[in-house]
Amino acid sequence: xxxxxxxxxxxxxxxxxxxxxxxxxxxxxxxxxxxxxxxxxxxxxxxxxxxxxxxxxxxxxxxxxxxxxxxxxxxxxxxxxxxxxxxxxxxxxxxxxxxxxxxxxxxxxxxxxxxxxxxxxxxxxxxxxxxxxxxxxxxxxxxxxxxxxxxxxxxxxxxxxxxxxxxxxxxxxxxxxxxxxxxxxxxxxxxxxxxxxxxxxxxxxxxxxxxxxxxxxxxxxxxxxxxxxxxxxxxxxxxxxxxxxxxxxxxxxxxxxxxxxxxxxxxxxxxxxxxxxxxxxxxxxxxxxxxxxxxxxxxxxxxxxxxxxxxxxxxxxxxxxxxxxxxxxxxxxxxxxxxxxxxxxxxxxxxxxxxxxxxxxxxxxxxxxxxxxxxxxxxxxxxxxxxxxxxxxxxxxxxxxxxxxxxxxxxxxxxxxxxxxxxxxxxxxxx
Amino acid sequence: xxxxxxxxxxxxxxxxxxxxxxxxxxxxxxxxxxxxxxxxxxxxxxxxxxxxxxxxxxxxxxxxxxxxxxxxxxxxxxxxxxxxxxxxxxxxxxxxxxxxxxxxxxxxxxxxxxxxxxxxxxxxxxxxxxxxxxxxxxxxxxxxxxxxxxxxxxxxxxxxxxxxxxxxxxxxxxxxxxxxxxxxxxxxxxxxxxxxxxxxxxxxxxxxxxxxxxxxxxxxxxxxxxxxxxxxxxxxxxxxxxxxxxxxxxxxxxxxxxxxxxxxxxxxxxxxxxxxxxxxxxxxxxxxxxxxxxxxxxxxx
Numbered sequence: 001x002x003x004x005x006x007x008x009x010x011x012x013x014x015x016x017x018x019x020x021x022x023x024x025x026x027x028x029x030x031x032x033x034x035x036x037x038x039x040x041x042x043x044x045x046x047x048x049x050x051x052x053x054x055x056x057x058x059x060x061x062x063x064x065x066x067x068x069x070x071x072x073x074x075x076x077x078x079x080x081x082x083x084x085x086x087x088x089x090x091x092x093x094x095x096x097x098x099x100x101x102x103x104x105x106x107x108x109x110x111x112x113x114x115x116x117x118x119x120x121x122x123x124x125x126x127x128x129x130x131x132x133x134x135x136x137x138x139x140x141x142x143x144x145x146x147x148x149x150x151x152x153x154x155x156x157x158x159x160x161x162x163x164x165x166x167x168x169x170x171x172x173x174x175x176x177x178x179x180x181x182x183x184x185x186x187x188x189x190x191x192x193x194x195x196x197x198x199x200x201x202x203x204x205x206x207x208x209x210x211x212x213x214x215x216x217x218x219x220x221x222x223x224x225x226x227x228x229x230x231x232x233x234x235x236x237x238x239x240x241x242x243x244x245x246x247x248x249x250x251x252x253x254x255x256x257x258x259x260x261x262x263x264x265x266x267x268x269x270x271x272x273x274x275x276x277x278x279x280x281x282x283x284x285x286x287x288x289x290x291x292x293x294x295x296x297x298x299x300x301x302x303x304x305x306x307x308x309x310x311x312x313x314x315x316x317x318x319x320x321x322x323x324x325x326x327x328x329x330x331x332x333x334x335x336x337x338x339x340x341x342x343x344x345x346x347x348x349x350x351x352x353x354x355x356x357x358x359x360x361x362x363x364x365x366x367x368x369x370x371x372x373x374x375x376x377x378x379x380x381x382x383x384x385x386x387x388x389x390x391x392x393x394x395x396x397x398x399x400x401x402x403x404x405x406x407x408x409x410x411x412x413x414x415x416x417x418x419x420x421x422x423x424x425x426x427x428x429x430x431x
Numbered sequence: 432x433x434x435x436x437x438x439x440x441x442x443x444x445x446x447x448x449x450x451x452x453x454x455x456x457x458x459x460x461x462x463x464x465x466x467x468x469x470x471x472x473x474x475x476x477x478x479x480x481x482x483x484x485x486x487x488x489x490x491x492x493x494x495x496x497x498x499x500x501x502x503x504x505x506x507x508x509x510x511x512x513x514x515x516x517x518x519x520x521x522x523x524x525x526x527x528x529x530x531x532x533x534x535x536x537x538x539x540x541x542x543x544x545x546x547x548x549x550x551x552x553x554x555x556x557x558x559x560x561x562x563x564x565x566x567x568x569x570x571x572x573x574x575x576x577x578x579x580x581x582x583x584x585x586x587x588x589x590x591x592x593x594x595x596x597x598x599x600x601x602x603x604x605x606x607x608x609x610x611x612x613x614x615x616x617x618x619x620x621x622x623x624x625x626x627x628x629x630x631x632x633x634x635x636x637x638x639x640x641x642x643x644x645x646x647x648x649x650x651x652x653x654x655x656x657x658x659x660x661x662x663x664x665x666x667x668x669x670x671x672x673x674x675x676x677x678x679x680x681x682x683x684x685x686x687x688x689x690x691x692x693x694x695x696x697x698x699x700x701x702x703x704x705x706x707x708x709x710x711x712x713x714x715x716x717x718x719x720x721x722x723x724x725x726x727x728x729x730x731x732x
Contacts, residue, residue, distance in 0.1 A: 016440075016623075017438055017627065017631060018438055019438060019439050019440075020437075020438060021438075021440055021443075023437035026713070043588055047628065050694065088576045088594065089576070090575045090576055091568045091575055091619065092569075093568070093569045093619070095621075098623075099439075114596055117596075117598070118597065119597040121599045124600075127581075176550065204445070212501045229435075229436060232435075234435055240622075241447070242452045242453065243452040243455055243456045244492050245482060245484070246485065247484050247485035248485075251484075252484050255484065257484075259481070259482075260452075261445065261449045261600070278552070281500050286473065290480045290483040298435040299444055300442060301441075302444075302448040302452070302481070302608075312693050315456050349436070351605065355603050356453075357483050364691045410599065410600065413598070413599045413601065415601045415603060417599060417603055417605055422595050422603070422605035422606055423595055424597070424598075424603045427598045
């Protein structure tokens, strides 16, 4: 295996502090080489160390495998290694001189939709693996539908195991057109296709000599260069108040700072703002950090805002701009993905968590369930159980301040919590 | 295109601050587990930032095994004084004296698993409902599956197969009486991120991270500091070497590396070129393939 050489110069502190961050998720079925691909990315970017390699070499040998099984790097739990499957989302990290990557490695089995949804919820990009011998199958569709529902803007379809189809361009082209036909009903703005062999390394980090007909960049090149700067919302100013800072000492006697993460738009001192739920107006006095005041704050910065006027503000409230306010309502429609063995109880009550606000809600109605392999609506069976996705209507005990999920992931997402077990049972995207 | 870009380290910082504020808002009695190592030093800095200009609204808790490097303890006391922070120390020796923990047998007993007992006793004594730890997912494969908000039952146990899904930036800290959470704001950081952050923030760290001369016992490849807690065995010799430590743990199980790195910049170059994980110097992880998973299930850090 070859090593990329970049490490020394990339760790000059100046360039390191300018690197940006890409979070991506990987989805694939059981045997399409997902773990091998991740192992390859980690190995070739030097994120795997000698002691880790020694350990998996030894285990591979012990298990009688004729090759170093890179999937052993990602399957961390004892029961995963015993069963040879991935049970839970695992997070992996690697870096090149251009970017830092966080990989949410999610298992691809039918029963693990909830893990895919979890991994996808924070991802900028999804890698979907297709076995060149099998083409677009049901699981490919399911993974793509989930990526689309979770509003992942960038998808890279890796047609893997090209070595097993003699690196034929026709095979790749057929799969691309099959996938494009299917994807026309999804809302993924940026879809790319790359023919690869994760096992041999073709087009993963280094361009393939076996596929001179492929003119696009390698997977690593695409990961390094995909433009994600437009994925956050810099228009609609949203500041959910997370915590009120009151030092209560002599120096800061009357200080009240509203701590939180900017979830949309830009906030600058002097600007007029509105507090929700009161509707009262004020002006931003300062945007503060320990390093000193800032001229502006934007997503996803964690800052502290102080206001000119003394308004009663607490956790769960939101600071917005007068001419651009979120919806305020107790009646909300959402797509829900069910995460728990116990079925969703229509008419039942749950705790709902939205930005920094907690409330209770009742499930009023199930509009339909979706077939996650075809995206078709199911209207005759409305029970929502583990791994089901459906459109529901809820009513909350107190108004939420929200946007549609397609407009803002942070102010458009909720989780439902079982009131008795405290488990997180549902993940909702507001329509 | 817009110019509103946050570097990856600033994004990680913001994520960690967000999590610390969530904990302060969602829990009644949080605490920050402080070892004096570099990760917990970064944690303390993030806590300072999260609640500025107020004081850090929770105590630092140190579970003292009695086998610490002297330099670490001195540094701990210096930092606490400088920040005017609250410090709670509970010691494994007290648990052993009480009879709730039993010293391992053998020539150099490790107090690694006894630490868990003292930690759980401390959590019970102060009724802590959330404890911050500085663990990172890149450290060890069992940690790669860890949540930011990690639920512990009333025995302090972790159930890796039945973890709560964690989506977006919504953290569910709801629990029954007697249960608690471990919270890991540095989950998404790597060893390199931590070092670069220490450099960027100009943070002070204990001197044992930098090169120094020390008497060393080479035990099966691990370079252990010669101390009253180590018995030199047949065939082993004490050598004086130029070393530094990549992690700060007990003297009985933390291996040194031969190094002349005397500045943060030199450490960073060394980390970049390293071919072993930092926990590769930890004898406590070498006990079995799933050593960390097993210890974590019982309530380890």
